[in-house]
Amino acid sequence: MRLVLTALIFLGGIFFLVTGLGFLFDPATSAEGFGIHADNSTGLAAIRADMTAFFVVSAVCMMLGAWFRNGTVLLFPAAMFGIALLGRFISIFADGTTEGFWLPMVVEALTVIVLLIASRVLPHRDDMLADPA
Numbered sequence: 001m002r003l004v005l006t007a008l009i010f011l012g013g014i015f016f017l018v019t020g021l022g023f024l025f026d027p028a029t030s031a032e033g034f035g036i037h038a039d040n041s042t043g044l045a046a047i048r049a050d051m052t053a054f055f056v057v058s059a060v061c062m063m064l065g066a067w068f069r070n071g072t073v074l075l076f077p078a079a080m081f082g083i084a085l086l087g088r089f090i091s092i093f094a095d096g097t098t099e100g101f102w103l104p105m106v107v108e109a110l111t112v113i114v115l116l117i118a119s120r121v122l123p124h125r126d127d128m129l130a131d132p133a
Contacts (some may be wrong), residue, residue: 005068005118010076012111013062020055024048035098054080062115078115081108101111 022030027048028038034051038044056099065073085108092101 002121005114006069007009008114009118010066012114013059013066015059016062017059020052020059023024023051023055024061027051034104041110056082059133065118065122066126069122070125071119072124074115074122080093081111081115085112094104094121 019030027044030051031038031047036047036051038047058080061073061077065071067075085105088101088105088108
């Protein structure tokens with residue numbers, strides 16, 4: 001079970017890392033897939049900075065948590081995707097839905113569930129990056 005969880009989380013981290021790098025190198029095209037449009041360079045900068053930060057930091061935490069089998073590190077991306085999911089639920093009531101609205105919610109919910117399960121199964125250590133000497 002632990003091997004499957006860590007492999008799933010590591011692969012998910014790679015997916016989110018590639019997504020984040022897409023926002024870094026081609027924010028306009030990547031943003032279109034999320035229904036986001038920038039009107040000027042300030043908008044592109046916001047997309048490039050914020051979306052890259054969200055996905056890359058979450059991905060790195062997922063990959064580090066999986067690689068070092070550290071449940072504590074997995075709590076951060078679980079919180080990030082949980083807050084994103086909460087925002088989408090609020091948007092359902094505030095803005096309504098469109099076609100394809102549910103797919104990102106399913107991905108976020110599954111990511112949160114898997115990360116929280118792994119966080120409970122994997123050990124919690126604070127020495128992950130400590131010097132072994």
